[in-house]
Amino acid sequence: MLEILGKTNVDFMGKRNIAFIFSGIMVLIGLVAVVQIARGAANLGIDFAGGTAVQLKFDQAIRIDEARKALESNGVGDAELQEFGQDNKLLVRVKASTTIEKKTAERVVAIFTKEFSNNKFVVDSTTEIGPTIGKKLQEDAIIAIVISFAGIILYIAARFELRFGVAAALATFHDVLAVIGAFYILDKEITLLIVTALLTLAGYSLTDTVVVFDRIRENLKLRRRDTEEAMINGAVNQVLSRTIVTSLTVVLVLIPLTLAGGEVLHDFSLALLWGVIFGTYSSVFVASPLLLLWPGARGRLLKRS
Amino acid sequence: MKKVSGRSWLLVLVMTVSVVCVTPSYQPLYQALPGWAKAVLPNKGITLGLDLQGGIHMVMEVDEDRAVEIAVDRSVNSLQDLLVDKKIPAESVKRTGPQHITVQFQNADLKGQIQKLIDDFPTFVETDSSGSANSLVWELRETETKRIKDSAINQALETIRNRIDQFGVAEPVVQRQGLKQIVVQLPGVKEPKRAKDLIKETALLEFKMLDEDSQIKLELPASIPKDKEAEVVKQFEGKVPEGDQILFERAFEKDTGREYRIPYLVKKRVMLTGDVLSDARVSIGQFNDPYVSITFDSKGGQEFERITGDNVKKRMAVVLDNTIYSAPVIQERITGGRAQITGTFSTQEANDLAIVLRAGALPAPLKIVQDLTVGPSLGQDSIEKGVKATLFAGAMVVIFMIVYYRLSGVIADFALVLNLVCLMGALSALTATLTLPGIAGIVLTIGMGVDSNVLIFERIREELRSGKAVRPAIDGGYDKALLTIIDSHVTTLITGVALFLFGTGPIKGFAVTLCLGIAINLFTALVGTKVIFDLLYHRQKVETLSI
Numbered sequence: 001m002l003e004i005l006g007k008t009n010v011d012f013m014g015k016r017n018i019a020f021i022f023s024g025i026m027v028l029i030g031l032v033a034v035v036q037i038a039r040g041a042a043n044l045g046i047d048f049a050g051g052t053a054v055q056l057k058f059d060q061a062i063r064i065d066e067a068r069k070a071l072e073s074n075g076v077g078d079a080e081l082q083e084f085g086q087d088n089k090l091l092v093r094v095k096a097s098t099t100i101e102k103k104t105a106e107r108v109v110a111i112f113t114k115e116f117s118n119n120k121f122v123v124d125s126t127t128e129i130g131p132t133i134g135k136k137l138q139e140d141a142i143i144a145i146v147i148s149f150a151g152i153i154l155y156i157a158a159r160f161e162l163r164f165g166v167a168a169a170l171a172t173f174h175d176v177l178a179v180i181g182a183f184y185i186l187d188k189e190i191t192l193l194i195v196t197a198l199l200t201l202a203g204y205s206l207t208d209t210v211v212v213f214d215r216i217r218e219n220l221k222l223r224r225r226d227t228e229e230a231m232i233n234g235a236v237n238q239v240l241s242r243t244i245v246t247s248l249t250v251v252l253v254l255i256p257l258t259l260a261g262g263e264v265l266h267d268f269s270l271a272l273l274w275g276v277i278f279g280t281y282s283s284v285f286v287a288s289p290l291l292l293l294w295p296g297a298r299g300r301l302l303k304r305s
Numbered sequence: 306m307k308k309v310s311g312r313s314w315l316l317v318l319v320m321t322v323s324v325v326c327v328t329p330s331y332q333p334l335y336q337a338l339p340g341w342a343k344a345v346l347p348n349k350g351i352t353l354g355l356d357l358q359g360g361i362h363m364v365m366e367v368d369e370d371r372a373v374e375i376a377v378d379r380s381v382n383s384l385q386d387l388l389v390d391k392k393i394p395a396e397s398v399k400r401t402g403p404q405h406i407t408v409q410f411q412n413a414d415l416k417g418q419i420q421k422l423i424d425d426f427p428t429f430v431e432t433d434s435s436g437s438a439n440s441l442v443w444e445l446r447e448t449e450t451k452r453i454k455d456s457a458i459n460q461a462l463e464t465i466r467n468r469i470d471q472f473g474v475a476e477p478v479v480q481r482q483g484l485k486q487i488v489v490q491l492p493g494v495k496e497p498k499r500a501k502d503l504i505k506e507t508a509l510l511e512f513k514m515l516d517e518d519s520q521i522k523l524e525l526p527a528s529i530p531k532d533k534e535a536e537v538v539k540q541f542e543g544k545v546p547e548g549d550q551i552l553f554e555r556a557f558e559k560d561t562g563r564e565y566r567i568p569y570l571v572k573k574r575v576m577l578t579g580d581v582l583s584d585a586r587v588s589i590g591q592f593n594d595p596y597v598s599i600t601f602d603s604k605g606g607q608e609f610e611r612i613t614g615d616n617v618k619k620r621m622a623v624v625l626d627n628t629i630y631s632a633p634v635i636q637e638r639i640t641g642g643r644a645q646i647t648g649t650f651s652t653q654e655a656n657d658l659a660i661v662l663r664a665g666a667l668p669a670p671l672k673i674v675q676d677l678t679v680g681p682s683l684g685q686d687s688i689e690k691g692v693k694a695t696l697f698a699g700a701m702v703v704i705f706m707i708v709y710y711r712l713s714g715v716i717a718d719f720a721l722v723l724n725l726v727c728l729m730g731a732l733s734a735l736t737a738t739l740t741l742p743g744i745a746g747i748v749l750t751i752g753m754g755v756d757s758n759v760l761i762f763e764r765i766r767e768e769l770r771s772g773k774a775v776r777p778a779i780d781g782g783y784d785k786a787l788l789t790i791i792d793s794h795v796t797t798l799i800t801g802v803a804l805f806l807f808g809t810g811p812i813k814g815f816a817v818t819l820c821l822g823i824a825i826n827l828f829t830a831l832v833g834t835k836v837i838f839d840l841l842y843h844r845q846k847v848e849t850l851s852i
Binding site: 087123130132147238265 | 672
């Protein structure tokens with residue numbers, strides 16, 4: 001049988017302090033990003049912030065600085081431009097403050113028609129979102145996140161015990177925050193699709209954590225004499241090959257989607273890709289050690305079962 | 306063995322049902338089916354979302370306050386008519402504030418007479434006006450204000466539906482969202498701008514008389530460039546006589562086709578509105594110029610006859626949404642209940658005008674709060690790239706599983722295919738809409754399906770390592786992985802359900818495929834592959850397992 005890993009016996013729990021420091025930094029960056037998003041200082045997509053996006057596909061390559069100049073000289077100065085090189089595509093985004101009634105999309109199209117008359121284009125898509133809708137979407141997204149987290153904690157608390165639920169939820173928060181932080185640092189746009197990706201990776205990271213927890217619970221019934229630390233370590237090692245094989249297959253799926261899935265799927269897949277990597281790391285290095293941190297837990301792990 | 310054959314039949318049944326359910330999504334196959342099969346199956350399968358096939362998604366709000374104002378304006382008109390009929394010389398009747406009508410009169414003795422007229426306007430109450438001897442104020446009842454606001458959105462919904470039906474779009478969606486929003490989805494629309502204009506237009510058609518007695522008329526410029534209307538209105542502010550307003554006719558230069566405006570002094574009083582139309586059609590005039598011929602209903606026809614009869618040799622403006630289309634001189638009393646709207650139209654403009662007139666006016670202007678338009682080219686691009694990347698990703702996983710788990714890998718790959726077929730069948734049976742996030746959901750489900758098999762296989766390997774024989778190892782592996790698989794799927798399902806309940810648009814599409822996928826996963830991982838293992842290794846003496 002082909003094996004990536006044979007029987008391993010790595011002392012993961014012993015490295016928990018290093019892991020906590022690393023994760024602490026990631027979470028901190030993530031929290032800063034969340035605060036910035038709440039303040040409106042982050043790169044929030046127009047589906048949340050309100051505004052206009054127009055994507056154009058040109059016949060020939062278009063220079064981004066020329067495009068910006070054309071827009072500025074025609075009174076659309078506050079636009080953000082992004083190009084998708086190989087397809088001669090240009091995305092123009094004008095955020096907030098402008099309302100739909102001003103017909104920003106029509107203006108942008110008119111400007112490019114006038115200024116680049118020898119470079120024909122088709123309008124790939126236009127998106128105009130009023131500020132009120134953005135607010136509504138934001139609220140909806142937050143509700144969905146809160147409900148799903150509450151549901152998950154309850155379910156795990158019922159299946160295991162409260163401490164497992166909390167540890168799993170914290171580890172999942174950690175993964176989501178890490179990805180938000182990474183997006184914030186790279187100044188990537190936080191859109192509705194990214195929120196979908198965050199929720200997906202929350203589900204994925206939970207699955208990973210649950211698999212490890214399940215093994216811990218199972219081992220408790222068999223090896224009652226081991227210390228808690230040894231028991232958790234054993235469980236993590238036992239499921240390690242599964243953890244790695246699964247993550248590998250998911251990464252195998254996500255890499256082509258990120259590289260060649262088209263501009264719509266790119267950021268989505270990228271968020272998931274990071275999420276899978278963080279999620280795998282956290283189920284080994286964060287979720288399980290967190291169980292040991294629970295006050296007064298030593299030696300009382302899952303007495304009920 | 307009996308148990309095995311029972312489950313294999315279940316497996317065959319599920320696959321057959323899924324394949325049958327998929328057929329409506331592939332029309333050539335569906336058309337070849339016998340009649341009774343078509344009768345049982347839904348007649349359409351998976352539809353592609355706007356992001357995949359292009360189209361418009363718009364969310365609009367009806368300006369409710371404006372709807373109330375318009376209703377009050379109408380009452381002002383009827384009250385004016387009534388005062389004229391009863392020969393009561395009131396000085397002015399005006400809407401003051403959003404829901405008040407103020408009547409002013411010189412002679413204080415008229416007050417009692419006018420007060421009595423409220424019997425004809427049951428939706429109004431008189432507010433306390435004892436302080437003034439020369440005026441009185443009516444207010445629209447609170448219940449009526451609420452009713453107008455409520456019915457405004459329903460009317461708008463109805464009107465938009467009519468317009469879109471006549472415009473001709475395959476499978477449009479026009480529905481109410483929440484209390485005051487309207488969602489319009491037009492998949493695959495080729496001319497998005499035209500469709501949007503058609504929906505947005507209030508299309509309030511009014512006939513008003515020109516004021517030809519006032520001297521101001523002579524001071525107005527003969528023509529002005531487009532977009533300078535506001536300046537002219539400002540320039541004449543205060544000079545325009547009471548009860549008049551300046552409106553502009555749209556016109557085009559003969560040679561260059563450039564658009565300009567002609568200002569007119571028009572009486573505010575509305576003689577007739579588009580309510581009384583029974584039909585509107587495009588006709589072609591003698592110079593090959595399209596115009597719209599309208600037919601009034603019987604009441605409107607009589608009214609139009611009376612108005613034209615009273616105003617022979619005067620000019621009447623045909624006003625649509627506060628823009629004059631033409632202002633002809635009435636040559637004679639017009640009988641027969643027909644009229645024409647001429648102006649400089651392209652055939653398409655005339656067509657669209659006829660549509661909006663037939664469908665009726667919106668009760669108030671619409672505010673667009675969200676507008677997503679995807680051109681057909683992007684949709685095509687997204688499909689090609691998305692499908693290519695997904696196929697490639699799928700192939701990588703299939704190969705990896707076979708390399709790593711050998712024959713068992715082949716079984717896992719079979720489960721993967723089974724998964725996809727079932728998922729497509731389920732989506733098809735629900736006539737779900739497949740969007741890009743939906744495809745992402747499918748990819749995630751595939752990942753989870755593979756994960757279930759990895760969990761089981763790793764468990765079987767452990768059992769084998771601990772020295773168990775093939776059959777007990779398989780059974781043990783499945784048993785021990787069962788709880789883990791259920792736990793991991795339920796947690797993801799919780800996320801999926803929360804997304805489905807609270808998510809909007811793209812998120813919902815993702816949630817649908819995710820939830821369905823998880824349910825199907827559980828079946829294929831726990832029943833599907835196990836049946837095959839049992840069929841392959843049911844003899845007790847099998848000594849090696851290819852895993």
